[in-house]
Amino acid sequence: MTTTQEHRSVEERRDQLVDAALAVLRDEGVAAVTTRAVTSRAGLPHGAFHYCFATKPALFRAVLERQLRTAMAAAFATDTAALAPEARITAGLTAHLDTTRADPATALALVELFALARRDPGLQDVADWEQRAYVAAVRAHLEAWTDDRRFRWTAPPETVARLLVALADGVSTAWLQDRDDAAAAATIALAARTTATLVDGSAS
Numbered sequence: 001m002t003t004t005q006e007h008r009s010v011e012e013r014r015d016q017l018v019d020a021a022l023a024v025l026r027d028e029g030v031a032a033v034t035t036r037a038v039t040s041r042a043g044l045p046h047g048a049f050h051y052c053f054a055t056k057p058a059l060f061r062a063v064l065e066r067q068l069r070t071a072m073a074a075a076f077a078t079d080t081a082a083l084a085p086e087a088r089i090t091a092g093l094t095a096h097l098d099t100t101r102a103d104p105a106t107a108l109a110l111v112e113l114f115a116l117a118r119r120d121p122g123l124q125d126v127a128d129w130e131q132r133a134y135v136a137a138v139r140a141h142l143e144a145w146t147d148d149r150r151f152r153w154t155a156p157p158e159t160v161a162r163l164l165v166a167l168a169d170g171v172s173t174a175w176l177q178d179r180d181d182a183a184a185a186a187t188i189a190l191a192a193r194t195t196a197t198l199v200d201g202s203a204s
Contacts, residue, residue, distance in 0.1 A: 014052045016042040018062050025063075025109035030116050035059075057123050060113060064130045067110055068137065071096055071168075086196035088145065093168055093188045100172040101181075108176055135161045152200045160198055167191045 020042035024033050035049045035056060042048075053059045083091065100107040117127035139161035146152055153160050171191070175184045 010052060013042075013044065013048055014062065016044060017049065017052055017059060018066055021059055021063050022106060022109065025113060026105045030109070030112045033060075057126050060117065060123060061126045061129065063113065064110070064117075064126065065133075068130065068133055071099055071134075084196070085145070085151070085199045086192050089164070089192035089195050090188055092141075092164070093171060093191060094185075096168040097171055097175060097184055097188065100175060104176060104179075107172065111173065111176070131165075134165050138164050153198055154200055155198050160195070163195060167195070 017038055020038045021033055023041050024037050028037075033056075036046055038059070039046045039049050049059075053062070114127060114130070117123035117130070135158070139157050142153065142157045142160055142164075146157075171184055171187050174187070175181075
């Protein structure tokens with residue numbers, strides 16, 4: 001087997017284990033996510049786990065990393081370069097919510113996982129990494145917006161990014177509790193209109 005084939009095999013198995021971890025999370029809750037349960041769900045021998053991940057927190061990080069990629073891809077998939085800031089923010093928040101609406105069971109499982117990560121000292125670095133990575137990804141897009149349209153934020157982009165992350169998470173969490181599409185849309189509209197006031201009016 002070539003080095004390339006070996007590398008591909010590891011990546012494929014990692015993906016299998018992340019898929020399996022999400023399935024166990026969704027069906028049975030975070031307490032059921034053991035290395036044996038994950039490898040069993042993936043149809044792999046138990047030894048395959050440590051071949052792909054050094055620890056269970058490393059698996060959880062991979063799960064959250066995939067979620068981050070999915071959320072960012074959804075929120076910024078649509079080309080919004082021609083839109084004003086308020087419309088751009090609305091599009092991003094709506095797309096983020098749509099990922100939750102498309103698979104509520106997985107969204108709830110990830111909320112549970114993140115809550116565990118915040119409580120468990122062994123997973124604290126995973127939770128901290130996820131939050132930093134999420135904010136950094138949003139900030140990168142905000143700064144790209146200023147390049148596109150030559151407008152500027154009247155607050156530090158880092159602060160705006162944190163605000164948008166909090167809004168996106170809050171809207172999704174509220175929707176998981178009440179499944180009220182109209183209320184979510186109204187909240188997003190208000191959030192986008194309010195956040196857009198942080199853009200220099202002379203350029204928007």
